[in-house]
Amino acid sequence: MRSGDNRHLAGSDCEALLRDADGSDLRRQEWDAHLRTCDRCTALMENYQRETDRLKGLRISGRTPSGTDCPDPSRWAQLAAGLETEEESEHLLEHAAGCDACGPHLKVLLEDAAPVDPASEPSMIPYAPNPEFVQRLAADLSHEPSAALVSARPVSAPPRVSTTRPKPRARWILAAAALAAGAGAVLMLRPAWLFGVPPEQLLARAYETNRTWTARIPEASYVPLVSSARSATPRNTPLAEADAAVSAALDRNPGDRRSQVLRARAEFLHHRYDNAIEALRPLADDAALDLGTAYLARGLADDSAGDEENAVEYLSKALQANPRDPVATFNRALAFEALMMWDQAEAEWKRYIQMDSKGGWVEEAQKHLEDTVQKKKPGSAN
Amino acid sequence: MRMRAFSTGWYYITVFRPPTLFRFVKDSVIRLGPTVMVAPARALPELLSLCLRQGDRRDWEALIESLHPIIFSAAARAAARWGEVRRDQVEDLTQDAFLKLCKNDCRILRQVQNKPEGATVVFLKVTVSNLVHDHFRAERAGRRHPAGGLLSTDFADPWLGETRSVDVVEREIFLKQIDEALRRRLSGPTAHRDHRIFWLYNRHGLTAKDIASIPVIGLSEKGVESAIHRATVLVKEELCALKGKSQEGASN
Numbered sequence: 130m131r132s133g134d135n136r137h138l139a140g141s142d143c144e145a146l147l148r149d150a151d152g153s154d155l156r157r158q159e160w161d162a163h164l165r166t167c168d169r170c171t172a173l174m175e176n177y178q179r180e181t182d183r184l185k186g187l188r189i190s191g192r193t194p195s196g197t198d199c200p201d202p203s204r205w206a207q208l209a210a211g212l213e214t215e216e217e218s219e220h221l222l223e224h225a226a227g228c229d230a231c232g233p234h235l236k237v238l239l240e241d242a243a244p245v246d247p248a249s250e251p252s253m254i255p256y257a258p259n260p261e262f263v264q265r266l267a268a269d270l271s272h273e274p275s276a277a278l279v280s281a282r283p284v285s286a287p288p289r290v291s292t293t294r295p296k297p298r299a300r301w302i303l304a305a306a307a308l309a310a311g312a313g314a315v316l317m318l319r320p321a322w323l324f325g326v327p328p329e330q331l332l333a334r335a336y337e338t339n340r341t342w343t344a345r346i347p348e349a350s351y352v353p354l355v356s357s358a359r360s361a362t363p364r365n366t367p368l369a370e371a372d373a374a375v376s377a378a379l380d381r382n383p384g385d386r387r388s389q390v391l392r393a394r395a396e397f398l399h400h401r402y403d404n405a406i407e408a409l410r411p412l413a414d415d416a417a418l419d420l421g422t423a424y425l426a427r428g429l430a431d432d433s434a435g436d437e438e439n440a441v442e443y444l445s446k447a448l449q450a451n452p453r454d455p456v457a458t459f460n461r462a463l464a465f466e467a468l469m470m471w472d473q474a475e476a477e478w479k480r481y482i483q484m485d486s487k488g489g490w491v492e493e494a495q496k497h498l499e500d501t502v503q504k505k506k507p508g509s510a511n
Numbered sequence: 512m513r514m515r516a517f518s519t520g521w522y523y524i525t526v527f528r529p530p531t532l533f534r535f536v537k538d539s540v541i542r543l544g545p546t547v548m549v550a551p552a553r554a555l556p557e558l559l560s561l562c563l564r565q566g567d568r569r570d571w572e573a574l575i576e577s578l579h580p581i582i583f584s585a586a587a588r589a590a591a592r593w594g595e596v597r598r599d600q601v602e603d604l605t606q607d608a609f610l611k612l613c614k615n616d617c618r619i620l621r622q623v624q625n626k627p628e629g630a631t632v633v634f635l636k637v638t639v640s641n642l643v644h645d646h647f648r649a650e651r652a653g654r655r656h657p658a659g660g661l662l663s664t665d666f667a668d669p670w671l672g673e674t675r676s677v678d679v680v681e682r683e684i685f686l687k688q689i690d691e692a693l694r695r696r697l698s699g700p701t702a703h704r705d706h707r708i709f710w711l712y713n714r715h716g717l718t719a720k721d722i723a724s725i726p727v728i729g730l731s732e733k734g735v736e737s738a739i740h741r742a743t744v745l746v747k748e749e750l751c752a753l754k755g756k757s758q759e760g761a762s763n
Contacts, residue, residue, distance in 0.1 A: 211726030232715030
């Protein structure tokens with residue numbers, strides 16, 4: 130140690146020195162004088178600087194993929210709003226603190242939710258109301274809340290209002306031209322809201338119209354299971370519409386794999402599982418979820434040997450590609466149940482319940498979980 | 512006489528001045544239409560609850576009008592992270608977010624039914640931010656892997672040229688050292704909380720303000736700063752001591 134010093138620097142002094150970038154701290158002169166004469170404190174300060182740099186290097190610059198144990202992203206909204214229980218919040222924070230996928234994601238979400246300061250964000254697009262959209266959505270929600278998604282299509286941004294009023298005759302000419310252009314555009318673009326909803330949605334609606342399967346299909350909302358009797362299938366208009374739409378798409382482009390998958394999904398909804406499986410096999414890489422679901426449905430309907438195993442295999446492939454796919458998780462849990470693999474079924478139902486938040490599907494999953502737990506018990510019939 | 516004048520006028524209006532007729536009809540409808548009753552402004556939670564129970568069109572209009580600026584600004588801010596955005600893009604994202612909030616009989620909106628206004632607004636902003644980031648991530652993954660759509664964006668991201676700032680193994684060792692230091696030095700009832708605050712700040716880059724905005728933390732921004740400072744000093748002391756020991760060991 131050099132001569133002339135009277136007090137060595139403590140850790141908090143080093144920290145204060147590092148934070149005092151502009152030299153405004155009143156103790157700065159004293160510390161600087163000491164550091165000039167003390168080897169020990171100089172070394173300590175260098176160590177502090179190095180550890181500070183290392184700590185800064187901890188932050189990850191890119192995006193880390195989520196893991197299977199990462200919570201559903203919707204739960205961060207509940208955490209930020211204080212809607213989770215204290216215990217759950219602690220659990221979520223614990224996870225975020227140690228997870229390179231969720232921690233940065235939480236940071237971005239919290240920053241986005243912070244109050245807007247126009248001075249610090251001059252490039253932010255200023256708000257402009259859209260009364261047309263507000264009125265249309267309000268009308269849809271007030272009349273048919275459940276059909277809101279179907280009929281409340283996004284509408285375009287409010288038209289700009291010209292400050293110069295055209296003359297009456299010009300207005301009529303403009304109106305006629307706009308009408309003609311609009312009609313032409315509608316005929317050319319054939320928007321879904323006028324010419325029909327996309328086939329995926331039609332298939333989902335067909336499923337919802339007459340849900341006779343325990344298995345789920347993509348995009349379908351929850352409806353209670355009605356009956357497993359094939360003969361009881363009522364006339365299913367969305368399915369007929371979907372058939373027509375898929376056929377038209379395949380006519381236009383026979384090699385379109387997406388349309389081929391939808392054709393197979395339609396076969397599934399007609400209970401023609403053999404056809405669905407045959408159509409999906411060559412597309413297995415693109416359609417593992419649909420193929421697994423078709424195998425599952427056939428296994429449950431006909432008790433065909435090996436179908437449930439195939440279902441597990443293809444649904445697992447689907448889950449490898451998208452670990453948080455609720456439909457694949459739900460269906461794989463059903464397949465485990467069918468195979469009487471109770472431990473796996475229980476784990477899968479629990480995973481599903483964690484993944485989904487509320488609604489009919491999760492209630493159904495809850496019932497399955499209770500049944501599974503019951504069947505696992507020694508002395509159970511199964 | 513008046514009748515004749517009226518008839519002449521009507522003929523004139525219908526045959527020669529269609530725009531005037533249109534304006535006449537429009538004005539008449541406006542003049543003669545039902546009196547619009549202006550409902551007293553309701554607080555957001557009350558309005559939301561009313562709409563989800565039995566709201567009519569006017570209630571829904573009031574609710575959507577009050578939510579529109581919140582959702583628009585959240586969408587604009589989240590979208591701005593992905594580069595320059597146009598107003599029409601933000602408007603589309605806003606409408607898309609509304610539709611998702613109202614999907615399945617307003618399943619997402621029901622999560623904030625009867626919750627305080629502040630919590631509702633934060634919830635909606637974070638939810639919209641999530642939706643917007645998902646949208647852009649999917650769009651980016653789709654653009655770089657046009658044949659894709661088969662892999663989730665989470666799987667695709669490592670292929671998209673993301674890089675790490677430090678060597679992974681070295682980082683893991685350092686993280687473990689810090690974690691041990693924190694467990695050794697932090698004690699008392701606030702140890703767990705300070706432990707998380709330290710990681711959120713140092714590992715993930717959350718600011719003291721961000722951390723303080725999480726309700727379960729239960730600290731003000733200053734309180735969080737103080738916790739960060741305390742934990743950081745303790746960790747650096749431990750790490751410096753560890754370094755000193757290893758240097759001593761090497762020299763001996």
